[in-house]
Amino acid sequence: MALQSRIQFIEEALWCTGPFELSYTDPDQKWHIRKDMLSLLQDFPNLSPSMDTYVHNDGAIANLLNAHGTVHVSSSSPQVPLTIWLHENYPYAAPIVFVGLPGAAPSPTIHSDHPFVDPSGLTASPYIRTWQFPRCNLKDLVHNLVKIFSRDHPFSYSPTSSPFTHPSAVLKKEALDRLEGMLHYDTMALRSETDKVIEKLLALQQEMDQQVEIVTTIVQGLKRERWELRDRLARLAEGADVLINWLKVHDPKRAIATGDDSIDDAFEGVDEESGLRLQCLAADLSIEDTIYALDKAVDEGAVNFETYIRQVRNLAREQFFHRAMVLKYETSHQFL
Structure with missing residues (x-):
């Protein structure tokens, strides 16, 4: 589209x-839009x-x-498609800029x-x-985007070689752009490391929860x-009280003579x-x-395992002898 026809299109569209x-x-807003659009299209004829x-x-x-088309950013990278929408409050509100053409789906390579x-x-x-009017305008905006995309192309980013280096060698505005880009990539790297640390902490937390x-x-x-x-202790104590009371009733002389502490003497065989x-x-x-006391001593570390085994073995032999004698008495009693 020739420049004259573009001017005619802009004027017809605005009015x-x-x-x-x-x-x-x-009306003053429309004249500002006309002036900025014409200035933009003169510097970037690929925009329409x-x-x-x-x-x-x-x-x-x-x-x-809107103005849409492609802008050339460098000889070694592809052109960048842009669509610049002029906000209804332009020039006091910043334009809305998209990488891509109107009606087209967002590029998957961004x-x-x-x-x-x-x-x-x-x-x-x-x-x-x-953005601040009148300091900012469309033409300077696109020139700024060209500088940014020449250093960090939206379709050819390489995480191993960030282009934002040596900001002190450029103008203040460009240096700020570069500095912000460097901070962005540093933040992304820090976020990646933080995510790894968080994953480890979450795994540790899960393990601790299982231990808990x-x-x-x-x-x-x-x-x-x-x-x-x-x-069990309460039941045993209750049973002991019942037994003592029974002994006091049925054998009061022995209970009085011996006292409660010697109550075990009340049990004796008939023969x-x-x-x-x-x-x-x-x-x-x-x-x-x-044996139970030895088990507790081993658990508390008061007796070593070797001594425990030796004592339990001796006690088990003696216990076996006593149980055999009880069994013998019971068997002989059954045959009588």
Whole structure:
């Protein structure tokens, strides 16, 4: 499209009325748009003016003017397609810039970690974010994008060789652009390392949670065992009280003479064989208590394992003898 025809198209679009009327209402605003568009198209003839419906992120619809086409950024990289929408509050509001052409799907080759272009193609360079009229205009905006894309092409980013180096050798604005790009890539690298650390910490947390579950299960088991032992002790104490009371009632003289502490003396065999049987049973139970005490001593570290095995072996032989004697007495009693 020749420059004259572009001028005619812009003027007709800005002052059009009816259903195709653009969203620019102020005449002074329209003259600023005309001037900036013509200046842009003179420096970048590959761009062409157009008008279309634009839908904002909040759902608002506006009829806007745009310039679209390709810009040459360097001899060693492909051209970058751009679409520049002029906001309805332009020039006081920054234009909306996309890498890509109107109606086309976002390019899948845009690097997801580009500092100024997101995967949808929306461009947010420092020049756009710090837009201020009359200091900023369309022509300088595109020149700024050309410098940025010549250093970090949206379609040819290489993470191993960042182009943002030596910012002190360029103008202040370009240095700020480079510095922001360097900070972006440093942030991405730090984020990657942080993600790895977080993954390790999450794995450690999961392992600790499993250990906590195991310890909690053990503690709950010990608590249940403690309550069971308390209940058992209470029942035994209750049974002992019942037995003592029975002895006091049925043998009050012996209970009074010996006292409660000697109540065990109330149990004696009716004959010599019964007495020996009681002695064997008592010895068996005492050995059982001794083995239990040795188990506790081993758990607490008071007795080493070798001594424990030797003592248990001797006690087991003696216990076997006593149990054999009890069994002998019971067998002989059955045959009588």
